[in-house]
Amino acid sequence: MYRFSNTVIGFLNLFTLLASIPIIGGGLWMARSKTTCESFLQTPLLVIGFVILIISLAGFIGACFNVAWALWVYLVVMLFLIGTLLGLTLFGFVVTSRGHGVEVPGRVYKEYHLEDYSPWFKKRIKDPQYWMTIKNCLLGSKTCAQISYWTPIDYLTRDMSPVQSGCCKPPTTCNYAGTMLAQDEDCYHWNNAPNLLCYDCDSCKAGVLESVKLDWHKLSVLNIVMIVLLIGIYSIGCCAFQNTKRAESDYPYGENRMSKVHPRWDFHW
Known part of the structure; x- marks a missing residue:
């Protein structure tokens, strides 16, 4: 159970790492198209794809190879991503609260x-x-x-x-029957x-x-699901980070605080 969180984080990030490849591919394919709509969407797709790729790679390396700094980068970016999604969701609800048919x-x-x-x-x-x-x-x-x-x-x-x-x-x-009334x-x-x-x-x-409002409402629901999922992954990532720090110090409860104690004068005798 000691390495369970590292294993879970490793598998989750391997999955998201593979999932980012078709997202980036779709953005690059749109970049080659001459259609205005597709070129308008390519930048968000590429940004999302590369962000997922980078944080997934950092999380996978950190969890599977006990690289503490990679997990630290992973957790910082994940926290930023959660905050961004939360802010975007709240903003979406505010700007789409008005207007109807x-x-x-x-x-x-x-x-x-x-x-x-x-x-x-x-x-x-x-x-x-x-x-x-x-x-x-x-x-x-x-x-x-x-x-x-x-x-x-x-x-x-x-x-x-x-x-x-x-x-x-x-x-x-509208009335086009020759009326002079204001329309x-x-x-x-x-x-x-x-x-x-x-x-x-x-x-x-x-x-x-x-x-846009209808699509934004659907996206907001998806964002809420993603935020809950990311918070869960972030919590597991914190456990994996603690495990990695312990593995670096070879001490199951954290840093070995006896590192500065000098050996006895007759230690080498």
């Missing part, structure tokens, strides 16, 4: 309004450079092509994703051209934010 009378789908979302989200999505990246992603994904052949009955009876509702059609309240600003941004549609509408930005 609005029911449309006589329709199955919902519509979304940019002003309903958090100020941080709105500031981020309104940045022209950032929105151009997302817009190119939407054009490449052909999301709107899926509903381009819908009939008027389909619009009454079928549901849409938040992106389809905001980007692929004008707001339901939603997005009504004037709408264009029938497949590469224009409502991609420059606030409703499209709101639809994207709703999709």
Whole structure:
């Protein structure tokens, strides 16, 4: 049982070490692609993959070969990773706490309004450079092509994703029958051209934010599971670190405190 924690940490880090290889490979594969969306995601994938690789390698070496400094590095990085995930999860819950779909009378789908979302989200999505990246992603994904052949009955009876509702059609309240009444600003941004549609509408930005919000909620749940798992691994790692320190001193209860005692004068006789 004395080396049980070292064995567990060694196997866990061997598993995460092998798991980091396809993550890094996926990031490098995206780096070679010309698609805007994939190049936008490659940096986080590569960072996550290399961080997992480094801490797993340090934990594996430290636990299996009794290298105390490697385990110390492993524990420090693990503590930083736990704190980062915890902060990211709390931040995610704060920025995604606002915003929701609005029911449309006589329709199955919902519509979304940019002003309903958090100020941080709105500031981020309104940045022209950032929105151009997302817009190119939407054009490449052909999301709107899926509903381009819908009939008027389909619009009454079928549901849409938040992106389809905001980007692929004008707001339901728009009236193009020649009325001079004031309308939603997005009504004037709408264009029938497949590469224009409502991609420059606030409703499209709101639809994207709703999709991000739903994905962020799923990611937050995964983060909570990961935090609990990492805390458990960190606790076992602390035990393994203590075992390694004891192995270095060849003394089962820590450092040998008798190291400075000199032998008797007749020791060599």
